[in-house]
Amino acid sequence: MTAIVKCCGIDLHGAVSSLVPATDAKGLATICRGFVPKKLELTAKAADAGIKAAAEKMEATARKSRVTFCYLLAEVIGTLNKLC
Numbered sequence: 001m002t003a004i005v006k007c008c009g010i011d012l013h014g015a016v017s018s019l020v021p022a023t024d025a026k027g028l029a030t031i032c033r034g035f036v037p038k039k040l041e042l043t044a045k046a047a048d049a050g051i052k053a054a055a056e057k058m059e060a061t062a063r064k065s066r067v068t069f070c071y072l073l074a075e076v077i078g079t080l081n082k083l084c
Contacts, residue, residue, distance in 0.1 A: 020069040022055040035070055040079045050077035 021027030028051055032044035040047065054072040058064045074080045 018066055020058075020064040020066050022058060022064050022069070028055075031070075031073075036073075039070075040074060040077070040082055042077070042079070047073070047077060 020031070029044075031051065032047065036042050036044055036047040036051075050073050053076040054069055055064075057072050057076075058069060071080075071083075074083055
């Protein structure tokens with residue numbers, strides 16, 4: 001987990017920055033503009049299905065960890081090797 005946090009540059013100190021608002025389009029757009037193109041080397045459009053799948057996997061979790069969400073996103077779209 002530490003490697004993913006370091007690699008992704010995720011700030012886990014703030015309550016807001018450590019969570020993903022999976023039902024909020026604006027919050028997901030932030031992931032599409034930042035994490036996806038920089039770390040996974042995909043366009044936001046290409047990762048859209050992966051983001052939906054990661055959100056569905058975490059659907060039962062009320063407070064979705066940004067680290068877990070990013071890991072699941074990379075796993076779903078087959079880009080785990082690009083994380084570190």
